[in-house]
Amino acid sequence: MAELPARLAENIERIETLGQRLLFAMAAKPVRSPGVEGPGPELYGSVAQAWLKLATEQPARLIEQQVRFWGQTLRHVAAAQGAFARNLSAPDTEAPDDRRFKNPLWQTNPFYSFVMKQYQINADALRRAAADLEIEDDVDRRRIEWFTRQMIDMLAPTNFLATNPDALEKAIETEGESLVRGLENLVRDVESGHGELVVSLSDRDAFRVGENIGTTPGEVVYRTDMLELIQFHPTTDKVHRTPIIVFPPWINKYYIMDLKPQNSLLRWIVDQGYTLFVVSWKNPDASHADLAMDDYVAAYLDVIGKALELTEEPQLNAVGYCIAGTTLSATLALMNQRGDDRVKSATFFTTLTDFSDQGEFMTFLQDDFVGGIEDEVERTGYLSAQLMQRTFSFLRANDLVWGPAIRSYMLGEAPPAFDLLYWNGDGTNLPGKMVKQYLRDLCQANALAEGGFEILGHKVHLSEVTLPLCAVACESDHIAPWLHSWTGVKQMGSRDKTFLLSESGHIAGIINPPTKVKYGHYTSDMGFDGTAQDWREGGTFHQGSWWGHWEEWLSGRSGEMIAARAPSVSLAPAPGTYVLEKA
Structure with missing residues (x-):
């Protein structure tokens, strides 16, 4: 033989x-x-x-x-x-x-x-x-x-x-x-994956947060058991008086907005002449099992106060992305009830506040899955990043499961060095109590848009969000469908509402720098009297990024130009320590 x-x-x-x-x-x-x-x-x-x-x-x-x-x-x-x-x-x-x-x-x-x-x-x-x-x-x-x-x-x-x-x-x-x-x-x-298969989408060794991604210079100026507050160094001699604080979602890490210098939204905001703060959430474990939505709203109020204390200003502009935008809306409604006017304007990125229809996610928001998640967090104290990554991946299975598996396991190819996909695999856990509240009260009961959502002893409603606001949604977003993002904004009580619709999806539509004329966006003067489709049909399409339109809106609500502010304290250089923790 x-x-x-x-x-x-x-x-x-x-x-x-x-x-x-x-x-x-x-x-x-x-x-x-x-x-x-x-x-x-x-x-x-x-x-x-x-x-x-x-x-x-x-x-x-x-x-x-x-x-x-x-x-x-x-x-x-x-x-x-x-x-x-x-x-x-x-x-x-x-x-x-x-x-x-x-x-x-x-x-x-x-x-x-x-x-x-x-x-x-x-x-x-x-x-x-x-x-x-x-x-x-x-x-x-x-x-x-x-x-x-x-x-x-x-x-x-x-x-x-x-x-x-x-x-x-x-x-x-x-x-x-x-x-x-x-x-x-x-x-x-x-x-x-400790026995569970999660297909690698990116080379895990190609990136180091703080070295070749997440590199915008700044300092951790405040830290709690839940978060680090980062203030970025100015890049201009003068800045707008009113500072900005960005709340990223705590289901992922903040550096999605700071991948590379050329596509960093955070760096771009700083370059336009703003004092910018961003929250970096701690990656929770079983010791954080009892953290609830009350704790997150309290954390919002805490860091708003800290940013104003550090800048010696009476008001700031707030930005919330995805679930952080949902929580920002509840926080603003609570502040309105309390007569607290420390937030001057709000911006919402790909945010759902009306959960009456959540698109493809409806598959996972029924009692069988939600009950399974409740059993899981009762046992572990948290919802693991792996489970969430698996769920998100199967919403686009050919692109995020089967295609990568074929390339990696059948063709023997190494995963690509792709910053966005690296971030996608660098997820965070979610505290058990917060998960149960979010799924039952917001996703299923739609309390914020309908009967009212209980926060810190107050029942709050979307109609109580009355300050000037701008919302950015994405046309092919399968996580926060733009039609329902628009509907949530319509229900807010503000008389000064602006809506921008970007092409592309939940991430690419937001991380869309002006230097790349890749995805366009819509603006419209139609207002919110009709339907979302009426708004788009009566709108205007613009080539390129929405960032410039938003900054034009923001600058009109950010006060006069003053001498640039540098961080006055430093607990650690940006990107901080919490962002480095692995799930």
């Missing part, structure tokens, strides 16, 4: 060793509440009930589904058999508008053409079967459609080695080396 080539034999041996490491790593997978691993029995029951109703009341539709599927399949099989028998290229197969099937073999090779076409037939059958179910509950219907898409994406032939021509070609070219590297990547991801 001929011996295997030395390189191939070595790679087979390495695969055996790595396989043992993988099994050992997977054995360490943490025990999770079943509720966070998939939908509850209620959804399955809803599907079963709808199917039985269809079968008993409209059996012809079920028969039609089957006839259509088997007819397409048999015609496809017959065409493929003919091509195989005559050793021809694939039967007439148009290249689909799907980047997963870019390899020419999907069109020219009979086998791969057969696999691709059958996948398309199967996917179409699944979509039609889900659409034919008469689900009375709109949320259940949307969830079924979402899970159907997940199943279709998961079963794509590109996700399997035997039916992925790119992976097989590379394995042959490298004598198995690509598969070894892929297995190494897989083992590394499972080990770093």
Whole structure:
């Protein structure tokens, strides 16, 4: 018997060793509440009930589904058999508008053409079967459609080695080396996830916060057990009198707004002549289990006071991003009730305050998932960053799960050195009590927009946000849909409201510097009397970033120019210590 080539034999041996490491790593997978691993029995029951109703009341539709599927399949099989028998290229197969099937073999090779076409037939059958179910509950219907898409994406032939021509070609070219590297990547991801697989989207060793990302110079001027307050060094001789404080979401880290000098929103604000503060939240653990929304609002009030004390000013302008914007709105309503006017104006980035419709996130905000999360945080004291990252990733599964997994595990490619994706993987935990309040009272009960949200002994409502405000939403945002962001702003009581709509999504639409004329934005004089669609249809599209329009709005509410202020105290240089803590 001929011996295997030395390189191939070595790679087979390495695969055996790595396989043992993988099994050992997977054995360490943490025990999770079943509720966070998939939908509850209620959804399955809803599907079963709808199917039985269809079968008993409209059996012809079920028969039609089957006839259509088997007819397409048999015609496809017959065409493929003919091509195989005559050793021809694939039967007439148009290249689909799907980047997963870019390899020419999907069109020219009979086998791969057969696999691709059958996948398309199967996917179409699944979509039609889900659409034919008469689900009375709109949320259940949307969830079924979402899970159907997940199943279709998961079963794509590109996700399997035997039916992925790119992976097989590379394995042959490298004598198995690509598969070894892929297995190494897989083992590394499972080990770093402590038994749970979270696909690496970026090279973990390519970036160091404070060294090549998050480098805008500043000082930590205040610290509590919950946060660090950073004041940035001025870059201009004069600044506007009114300082700015930015509240980033505590589900991620603040340096999304300070990745590189050329795309740093924080650095850009400083360069326009503002005294800028930003909050850097501590990464919570089990000791923070009892932190509630009350504590976060109290922290807002605390650092607002500290920033004003350090600048010796009576008022500041506040900015809230995502969940931090939601909390800012509750804080402002509370301050209004108390007669506290220390905030002069507010800006909201991709913020939901009316939770009546949360787009694709509705899938995860029903009782089965929320109950599972409650069980999880009862056990651990916090909601882990891994669980949140997994949830966000499956909202864009082909881009954030299957595509990266193919490149890393099948092709053996190293994850790219991409600052945005590095930040995406550098998540934070959430305190248990705060998570439960946020999900039940805000996401499910929509208390802030409807009955009132209980904060520090006060019941607050959106209508009590009465100061000048500007809201920025993003057109393709799947986390905070712009239509519902607009609806929340409409309900606020301010008579001075500005809305800006950026192209792109939750992150790219915000981190959109003027130097890159990549995504445009809309402004409108339509006001808030009509609908969000009326607002956009009556608006004006502008090429390039919204940053300039916002700064023009902000400067008119920021006072005269005075001598620049440098930080007067320093507990540590920016980016501080809390941002370096890993989940």
